[in-house]
Structures are given as structure tokens and as C-alpha cells.
Amino acid sequence: MGGSNRARRWVVGVPTLWLVLLFLIPFLVVLKISFSVARLSIPPYAPLLVLRHGWPMLKVHLSSYAYLLTNPLYLRSYLYSLQVAAICTVLCLLIGYPMAYAIAHAGAWRNVLLMLIVLPFWTSFLLRVYAWIGLLQNNGLINHVLISLGLISHPLVMLQTDFSLYVGIVYSYLPFMILPLYSNLEKHDPALLEAASDLGARPFAAFLRITLPQSLPGIAAGSLLVFIPAVGEYVIPTLLGRTDQIMIGRVLSNEFFENRNWPLASAVAVVVLLMLVVPIVLLQRVERRELEAE
């Protein structure tokens, strides 16, 4: 008993320590900075704790948050990020669900197909996004082919549009949708579909009433795995996205590195995190329910 207790403490303790050291403490640091004001110094913000007449005093500034909420630039960036993430999540779901379904029913080909889904990870993410620039730019491959086929006379402007941004994000995040969906769909009992068919359900009705509801946990997991990182995505919008409307990850980086306004950048980060708490809690609830059902 004692041995298993100690083992359990280790199993739970190590990840907890990891999370505290590498997530909670850095977050608290960011949170602390967000309540400060920018200043030309090293570090470039005012300390929160100051000594006045020998007494420590807490000096909390809410100015960064006030600035965020009153300046429409930030609000627009937040909304744009949520919109891009939401659209990309839906696109990933629409493309990923049939793929995951096909892989789960592919029999002997299953492992080969799964391998193909994971294969792109062997190349650098940055390289793959750059490759899309080569494909999508005005004198890129796609325009070349379309013009030489005589389908268009002038190159289509695809790069630095919402289109190229969606392509980049959907392309990069598709595996994160497919893998959890696959692992869900693969567990479905084929006898259930036979039972549905036996009870008079046509294939599509059986899909809607049996397969789809049972794959909801997979849909939720996949959607959140795409949505959450997509909201804060920095590299893809920088390389492929619009220049007139930037996503919140870019805003954050600008505040940190270009404006050197650490408190404002920290406030941006804290608000992003708060926005994502809702979907994360949702994910946990779905996972818990799935555990209970088993």
C-alpha cells in the first residue's frame, strides 16, 4: 500500500511540478507585469512593490487593461482572431471528419494513412508555411498553372488575404483535428450500425443518430485542439495573413518587441488566456463525461 501511494505521489507530483514551474509561475510573472506601467529602465516596467517611509507598498496599475478595452484596435484584433480561429476550426472539422472516418474504416490501410497524416511533422513547420508562399504568390505555382491552362488571364491575388491565412492554418492544424476524431471513431462498435440498419435506419440516418452523437467527444477534442492554438497563432498570419488586419498574437509580439511595452503586452496575453478559459473548461467537461461513460 505504502509503495503504491508513493508511486501515485510521483505520478501526480512530477507533472504538477512541471506545470507549476513552467506554466503557473511564468503566468504569475506575466500577470504581475500586466499590473505595472511601462518605463525606460531595466526591466522596462515599474516595480509593483515599492518601499515608502520604510513600509512596503503595492502599486497596482490597471492602465494597461483600461487601454486595451478602450482602444478599438485591440478589440478588433481579438474579434478577428476569434473569427479566424472559429472559421478554421469549422473548416478543419468539415475536411477532417470524412478523413478520420475513412481512415477508421480503411482496414489494412489504416496505419499507412495515419502515417501520411503525421508525416508532414517530419519537416519544419516554418518550411511548410513558406512552401505555401511559393504556391500562392502572384507568380507562384498555382497562378502559373491556371494561366497556362487559360483559365485566368491575370494572376489571382491569394497571398496575404483571409484565404491564404485560412489555407495555412487549416493545413497546419488538420492533423490535430483528424487524430482525436480518428481515435474516437475507431472505437465505435460496428454492431451498433448494423443494429440501426436492422431497425430500419438508412445509412445516412444511422450516421446522424448513432455515429455522430457518439463522436461528439472526438469533435470537441479536435475542435479545441485547433481553436485554442489558432486564436494565438503568430507565425502563419505573419507569413500568409493580411497586413491591414492583424491577429492578437502579432499584436502581442509588436507590443513586446517593437513598442517595448511589457505591461500592455502582458495584459494582452492575460486577456487571451481568460478568453480561452471558457473552451478549456468545456474540453475538460467533455473529457470527464467520456471517462464516466466508459
Add this chain to the structure above:
Amino acid sequence: MDGVQDRDLTVPMVESRSQEAIPEPAYLRLEGLSKRFGEFVAVDAVSLEIARGEIFCLLGGSGSGKTTLLRMLAGFERPSAGRIWLDGQDLSAVAPHDRPVNMMFQSYALFPHMSVEKNVAFGLEQERLPRQEIRARVAEMLEIVQMSRYTGRRPHQLSGGQRQRVALARALVKRPKLLLLDEPLAALDRKLRERTQFELLNIQQRLGVTFIVVTHDQDEAMTLATRMGVMDHGRIVQVGAPAQIYESPANRFVADFIGSVNLIEGRVTEAGSGTVLIRSEAPACAIRAVCTLPCTIDDTVWVALRPERIQLQQAQHEGAAVENGLSGRVRDIAYMGDVSICLVEAGATLMRVTVPNSSGVLAHIARHDEVRLGWNASAPVVLLK
């Protein structure tokens, strides 16, 4: 329910029913039904006729083709050859969701994300019946299987026996012309199984639905079936009432598969009117047996002798004279409660004898005792193959 259906009588003639006039077409008729998976023949030209309201059990070991046959009836497998006629309708090319046939799956295949009520209503919802009617029929069926108190439960909140009832209700609520049951009791423990068998019979009689039950368990088949078909290697080797199959098996496989049996190989030395004399090497003895089969002298035959048809006596005992006798020595006695099973060595052959414990015969017989086995000429069955 739907008796006013045109019966298609332009049935293509098949050898098996060539000239015989069948007064009424059978309710379910299989004609030369086969299923091949590549080289493997799972079901081999099965022809069978089943009457309305029967409980027909398909009994066979694993790989005998019984499940494949059932799946062809449900429509999950396409026959490689042959036809299925149900109530005058050719089902061979009808998709599973359009067949008036329902199945109770071995695993029950209840929908885990739906309540008991929703599970049972599923089939009726597919028929797009009015909500009121669905609710009434579901309630009625849950009442019949005594699950009315659990309408809101999910399958994982039910016991094995309760799941089995829900699965039965879900299949029966559609009022199928034919209910297929795949190992209906296999997942239940012994006590529950016995009770459920009788409940199943009860429900079947009440609703009058024709049942086809697939099972590997002969006890299950014996108690449920009005008739049964024993399957081996994709073929039905014998069809008959349980007693008929037990008492007069058609061949060695059936004799051995149903119940336990002593099989003795021998050669016919005398073939008279109604009885034959058979000389056997192991055990070395002559056996007189009633035989109506056409056999001639020097034919190799098998004698199937049920263990309970053999009388066991002490070696020196002067009992009633029987037509056949054999000496041996008791190797083992297994006490089973109602009976005891004795294994008796007769030369190199091991004979199995069951003795009712109430008979008191075993009071004077112990292991290693010399004993005498005896049986009447009418006890064994002579088999040609």
C-alpha cells in the same frame, strides 16, 4: 398484421421441392443458400422450410456457418447463391433496413448514448410513426419485458439481464415477421439463463412471432426449440424436433454433438428382420441392435449408445437378462447431484454410463470394481456414417 400480401407463387422450381406438392408455402423458405468468403465456404447450399410461429434453433460449433446464415437472413451478408423467401416475398436482394426482420445481437448492440426508452423507440421512429403511437408501443413492449421501471436509464446503468430484455424489446417492438436471435443467452450467468429461457418462450408464445435462434449451447437449443437444425461445415446435417434429434441422430457428428454418447465402430455380421448383429473390436463384443436402415453383412457401421441407456451392475450380480452385455472395471465416478457419471474401462475402450443417484445402484459400486454393463437392443442407434 399484414396477412393480405400477394403471395408470389411463381417460385422458380428447385430440385429439392421438384414434384412434391406442399399444401401451403412455408412461411420462411431458404433455397440453396450459400455464402463463400473467397475460397472458404461458410454456408453451403442450405435449403430449409420454417413454419409461422416456430422457434427454430440453428445449433452448431464455431465456424459451422450458423452465424453467417443468420446474418444473411438479416441482410448483413449477401448470399453468394440461393434465395430467401419470407411470407411469399423474396428477401434476397432487400437491404437490411427494408426487411421485415429484426435481430437481437449477441452483444445486444444497445445504443450507449440513448436511454432505454429511446433505444426501443429507435426502430419505430425510423418508420416515421406518430409520436403518440411510438410512445404507446414502446411502453407496451417495455411492460412485456418488465423494464417499465427503467425507461430513463442508459445501457451502462443496467445489468446483463436487463440489457438483454431491452435488446429483445427493441427488436420486437417493430413487430417483425421474423426475429433473429444470435446467442441470446450467452452473456448471462447460469441461473439467469434458465429463467430467461422460459421468459423468452413465454413472450414468443404471447406475440406469436417466428423466432430463429442461433446457439452453440445444446441445452439452450433443446429448451427453446420447436425444431432445430444441426449445422456442420456450412451444411445443415439434420433437422428435427429436439427429442427426435437426441433419440435418433442422423450421423456420428449429430450423435456426438448433442448430448454425450458412446460411439462404437463395428461390422455387421447378421442382418435380420428389424435387428442386426454387430461385431465390434473395441470394445470386443457382439451387439444386437434394432436397425431399420438398409444394411447388409460386412457393412461398417457405428453404434451410438447414450450413457443413460446403459445399465450398470456388480460383476457377480444376477440381474434381469438384457440382450447386450459387456464386462469392465470402474475407472472414475463423478457425482453430479441428480446423476453420477461413471467411466468404465472395457478393454481399452472407455464407456460412459450415467446412473440416477436415486436408483441406489452406486451404493455397492466403487472405483476399480469389476462391473457389468448391459443394454437392450432398442437402446442404441445404428449409424451408417
